[in-house]
Amino acid sequence: MTALDEAPQRSATRFPPELTRRMVDRMRDGSLDTFPHAVAEPTSAFTDPVRFERERDVLFRHGAHVVGWAGELPGPNTFVTKEVAGVPVLITRDGHGELHAFLNACTHRGAQVAQGCGEARRFTCPYHAWVFDPIGDVVGQPEAWAFADIDRSTLGLRQLPLASIHGLLVVGLSDDVDPQAEFAAIADQLDSFGYDQHEVICTETFSLRANWKIIVDVNLEAYHVKFLHRESLNAFVMNHAVHDIFGRHARWVFPTFADASIVDLPEEEWPEPAPLTLVHMFFPSCVILETPVSSQMLRIYPGDRVGECTVELTEASIRPVQSEEERAARGLGAGFTGKILGGEDFPVAQQCQRGAESGLQQFVFGAIEPMLQHWHAAWRDAIAAPTDDVAVSITMAPVDSER
Ligand code: FES
Ligand SMILES: [Fe+2]
Structure with a gap:
């Protein structure tokens, strides 16, 4: 149990300035954070009922x-x-x-x-x-x-x-389970987000024909944005991402406005809050999209079978709403995100599941998809997958991260 008056003093900025600096550096040189190699993940990670039962036991019932x-x-x-x-x-x-x-x-x-x-x-x-x-x-x-x-x-x-x-x-x-210990590696990074003030606006539930990890994966890279979301998110998002890993947890940040005007400004003139979206990845299957005005939480859980899952998408205002106009605005934000996920990301994720179940041997995670590599490694490590079921590096060539 934990008390109402334990809430610590929060720093003034929601997003750590050091992250904005790193993001702007990436925007200026047209690059993004990468891992050294591409890797492959056997599709059995998404189709094997034995692994699925082990995940449900180790990652979920005992997570x-x-x-x-x-x-x-x-x-x-x-x-x-x-x-x-x-x-x-x-x-x-x-x-x-x-x-x-x-x-x-x-x-x-x-x-x-x-x-x-x-x-x-x-x-x-x-x-x-x-x-x-x-x-x-x-x-x-x-x-x-x-x-x-x-x-x-x-x-x-x-x-x-x-x-x-x-x-x-x-x-x-x-x-x-010791929740405090499980989150010790990232706890210090969370004090500026004001979670003790959040007010939930609405929740939408999705039942999907895809393994739960494929649904987490759609939140882990911006590589797909200018293709899958060319008519929607592409107007707002740039793939100059930076990332940090905290034990099994992680976060990544990408610039939100395609006009990129921040790169031409000295730091003292940067807008506050910074024009970015920060994505928190909490092991094993919670994603929070932190925007300047809202937190959008995805809780992704295995379904009854290996190729099924459920998703709860919850929109929260970062502080108690002050007016019906503000509530309506947050509701519109939730609707926008729900429409993109439900109309673009989730349908293609279900296609990926069909591909995995149709005899494809492996999925490939590129050097420009470091979060995918980290998360699949963390899941495998947590369930101690046998060595013949681990991702393998498929190239040792240096990767050019220029876009
Ligand atoms: S009173 Fe709760 S199940 Fe009977
Ligand atoms: Fe997407």
Whole structure:
């Protein structure tokens, strides 16, 4: 659990200035961050049911997952519910401001004790009306005499590991997970993003016929933007990306405005916030697109089969909305992103899945797609894939990153 008043002082800028400097350097010389080689990934990574079951067990059931922002629980006695890799989760803030996470499953016979989000001092199960408080204790049982031989203190909601890392909510789906430790490598990088102030605007859910990793992959490179998104995003995005790796997590940054006027300005005249999009990649499958005014979170989870997944796209304002106009503007932003993902990225990702299932032997990740290389290595490392199933370098030639 973690307290309301733990929120640290935030620095004035949302995006680290050092990142903007590196990005502008890349814009000026027409290049981008690269890895030394192209590599190949066997398509079995996206089609093998044995690997898929191991991923579900190691990465998801025994992993730590970013599920939202502390700003979603803005005061005492507030709550949110989340679906996390098929597991119903309830997060509460109690009357003292402490956060708690629970399996959203009644300890009588498993029904979900809460739906949606809001304010509540009590959670009443819809089935037989057992009542729980925000710290998970049973505080009401109709016909309680019938359960008198079970110690009521053993019937509280099952607590799940939870950390609020500068307002980023991270949950473990089993007791052996330490969310704080899993995010220690990147925690210091998150203090300027104001996650404790975020207000969710809307969420859209997608059910897709593609392995969950292919859907993560579409967020990891801008190489495709001027082709797949030539009529949409291409007007806004330039592929002069820089990236940083923090343990298994990572971030990458690309310039957002194609007019590139920032390159002609001295640093003291750069606009604030900087004209860029920063993409946080939180292991194993959460992506946040950080824009100057919003955070767009993608939570990507395996489906029932290796070639299926679900995606939750959540749009948040980076601070509580002040007007209906502002809410409408954020809603439009969410609609724009949902349309591009749902109309352009996800359909082509499903095509890639068909290709993988049709006998293609490998996918190839270029030197200009360093995040893809990092993430596939991190996933393989985490599930300790056998050595005959690892990516291999397919070229040793120096790579020219000029565009
Ligand atoms: S399942 Fe919740 S009260 Fe019976
Ligand atoms: Fe895309």
